[in-house]
Amino acid sequence: MTETSTVSIASSAIVCVEADIKGEVIIKEGCVVHPFVVFDATKGPIYVGENNIFEEYAVIRNNSDGQPMIIGDWNIFQVHSKSSAKYVGSRNVIGVHAVLEDGCSVSDDCSVGAKCTVFSHQNLEPSVSVYAATNLSRTTKTPNMTSPHQIEFLRKILPSYHHLYGKKKAVATASASAAQ
Amino acid sequence: MSELLQYSRIKYECTCGKFRTLPDLVFCRYCFKIKCDDCSLGEVDNIFCPRCLEPSSVPEARLKKHKCASCNDCPKCANVLSARTENDNVYLVCQYCRWSSREANQEDQENTKSWPTKENPLVNQLGEVTAYMKRLELIENAPKDLKKGKSGKAWTAFHLKDKFGFQQMVDKRKKALAPEMNPVDAHAPTEAPTLEDEIKERTDDLRTLDQIIMQPLINISEPLLPVQVPLAGRVQVRCDECERTLIKRDFGVTTFKFKISSFARQFVPDIRMSRPVDDLKVGETSHVFLSITNLSSSAMDLTIAPQSGNGFIQCSSDPIQLLLPSSRASDTAAPGVHADQSDVIVFRQHNRVGLRLDVIPTEMDLSSPCLNLLITYCQDGSFRLSSASDKILKPEETCPDPILSANLKVDLR
Ligand SMILES: [Zn+2]
Numbered sequence: 071m072t073e074t075s076t077v078s079i080a081s082s083a084i085v086c087v088e089a090d091i092k093g094e095v096i097i098k099e100g101c102v103v104h105p106f107v108v109f110d111a112t113k114g115p116i117y118v119g120e121n122n123i124f125e126e127y128a129v130i131r132n133n134s135d136g137q138p139m140i141i142g143d144w145n146i147f148q149v150h151s152k153s154s155a156k157y158v159g160s161r162n163v164i165g166v167h168a169v170l171e172d173g174c175s176v177s178d179d180c181s182v183g184a185k186c187t188v189f190s191h192q193n194l195e196p197s198v199s200v201y202a203a204t205n206l207s208r209t210t211k212t213p214n215m216t217s218p219h220q221i222e223f224l225r226k227i228l229p230s231y232h233h234l235y236g237k238k239k240a241v242a243t244a245s246a247s248a249a250q
Numbered sequence: 251m252s253e254l255l256q257y258s259r260i261k262y263e264c265t266c267g268k269f270r271t272l273p274d275l276v277f278c279r280y281c282f283k284i285k286c287d288d289c290s291l292g293e294v295d296n297i298f299c300p301r302c303l304e305p306s307s308v309p310e311a312r313l314k315k316h317k318c319a320s321c322n323d324c325p326k327c328a329n330v331l332s333a334r335t336e337n338d339n340v341y342l343v344c345q346y347c348r349w350s351s352r353e354a355n356q357e358d359q360e361n362t363k364s365w366p367t368k369e370n371p372l373v374n375q376l377g378e379v380t381a382y383m384k385r386l387e388l389i390e391n392a393p394k395d396l397k398k399g400k401s402g403k404a405w406t407a408f409h410l411k412d413k414f415g416f417q418q419m420v421d422k423r424k425k426a427l428a429p430e431m432n433p434v435d436a437h438a439p440t441e442a443p444t445l446e447d448e449i450k451e452r453t454d455d456l457r458t459l460d461q462i463i464m465q466p467l468i469n470i471s472e473p474l475l476p477v478q479v480p481l482a483g484r485v486q487v488r489c490d491e492c493e494r495t496l497i498k499r500d501f502g503v504t505t506f507k508f509k510i511s512s513f514a515r516q517f518v519p520d521i522r523m524s525r526p527v528d529d530l531k532v533g534e535t536s537h538v539f540l541s542i543t544n545l546s547s548s549a550m551d552l553t554i555a556p557q558s559g560n561g562f563i564q565c566s567s568d569p570i571q572l573l574l575p576s577s578r579a580s581d582t583a584a585p586g587v588h589a590d591q592s593d594v595i596v597f598r599q600h601n602r603v604g605l606r607l608d609v610i611p612t613e614m615d616l617s618s619p620c621l622n623l624l625i626t627y628c629q630d631g632s633f634r635l636s637s638a639s640d641k642i643l644k645p646e647e648t649c650p651d652p653i654l655s656a657n658l659k660v661d662l663r
């Protein structure tokens with residue numbers, strides 16, 4: 071293993087083996103990464119906080135030149151969403167097929183509706199909702215419902231039906247350290 | 251679907267002379283005519299909510315102002331609102347744009363039913379005016395009705411069903427035999443708001459036209475309310491000549507089955523383009539590939555005659571006669587010309603035949619090339635038999651079906 075491809079996954083995080091993780095990626099406690107999620111940190115590191123859910127085919131790609139990409143806690147990246155945002159805060163919901171363009175940033179409690187785009191020059195204030203085909207945005211008083219039940223359920227159920235990334239890696243690092 | 255199957259490219263001529271795609275046409279077996287939406291009668295046979303599928307009777311729907319009491323749409327993005335419970339009370343939330351009824355300064359309710367809506371502030375005044383106009387109408391019509399000998403007795407059982415609110419009208423007429431005339435006060439004119447006023451009162455969020463149309467009564471200074479879902483009607487189709495039902499769906503709104511269905515597909519040959527047409531060049535012969543399917547329950551004698559001129563593309567192929575077996579007898583070998591014996595017939599497959607027609611476009615055709623075909627077809631008589639199954643036919647009555655013909659427009663673009 072080279073220095074640039076260090077994947078660090080916390081012990082309580084559930085990362086399916088089908089996830090495609092490249093480069094320096096840190097995933098903290100309690101996160102759930104479904105199969106076929108892509109973390110592409112070949113151009114810069116990706117730091118993921120606690121208790122985030124990454125659904126199937128979500129793509130998290132750092133397109134900056136060496137700048138770290140930071141994702142906070144309790145976010146949900148739904149199916150087929152694409153994120154190249156330099157910063158995503160906490161408790162956000164990124165909808166199905168939503169796109170966060172290069173260099174944009176999302177603060178806390180935001181929601182990006184299905185198929186909506188946050189453009190690269192945009193910095194979403196707290197509690198902003200992006201919706202409709204024309205990417206209307208407004209500040210909302212309604213909080214996102216990120217219930218802890220969903221992530222707890224996923225953490226419990228996923229290991230029974232999927233091979234986990236951590237397990238495979240653990241075996242690989244064990245054999246690597248034995249060879250040293 | 252019709253785009254996928256390329257139905258939209260071929261238009262059939264209806265009995266009334268209009269051109270429609272085959273799925274839009276119905277067929278009356280009794281009149282033996284093709285009918286389109288313009289020459290048939292539509293009739294609402296069921297009123298229901300498109301969200302919760304709860305059916306309503308006509309008076310019930312009128313009472314509810316044709317809106318569902320329990321379903322609400324988001325006033326911002328028109329998605330479905332879902333209910334969230336908090337402290338035994340519910341409020342409505344849009345999962346898509348995160349609008350909630352709390353943003354409209356609405357108190358949480360005990361249940362999702364009858365969410366408050368904006369009523370017309372002038373509703374009482376309007377009612378008074380309409381009542382007054384009705385009384386005027388009565389007085390004006392009274393001498394005419396007397397002359398005609400109509401004295402309110404001519405009401406039939408049809409009206410007693412009160413499907414269209416006639417009973418109410420009758421009652422009102424009876425009551426209003428000697429209507430009193432109290433002229434309604436004219437609505438006092440109010441000052442029209444100036445542009446400055448409107449700008450001052452306006453909230454920060456501008457509304458789209460769709461949002462305003464969903465709730466036209468709400469002023470720009472007031473917050474938007476949850477939109478009650480308008481009810482939808484299901485239509486049954488009748489023939490305009492014999493008034494027999496041609497299309498009627500099964501009871502219940504959740505079913506997609508038909509009780510009576512008499513679509514033109516079941517009778518008319520189904521003609522489609524089987525391959526896209528190559529680029530048309532002036533003076534050069536191009537091929538148009540058609541597939542013709544007999545979906546009816548009896549064998550069909552069909553003649554296809556290409557028509558030229560009158561703004562249609564020149565077709566050099568001769569008229570072709572085909573005998574198509576029914577879809578039921580599809581495993582018996584098809585009689586008639588075999589594929590390898592004809593230039594025109596490309597393939598033969600059970601109840602389906604592929605044709606190749608040659609067209610020579612001129613300069614004028616290129617902008618909107620259109621091929622005109624005259625089809626003449628005739629079933630072997632079993633169709634008429636099945637339509638007359640409610641009476642016993644004498645042997646001499648079992649004649650072949652009448653010959654029908656229709657023009658076809660094939661869009662070659
Ligand atoms: Zn018609």
Ligand SMILES: [Zn+2]
Pocket residue numbers: 299300301302303304318319320321479
């Ligand atoms: Zn409803």
Ligand SMILES: [Zn+2]
Pocket residue numbers: 324325326327328329344345346347348349
């Ligand atoms: Zn909404």
Ligand SMILES: [Zn+2]
Pocket residue numbers: 278279280281282489490491492493494
């Ligand atoms: Zn008829």
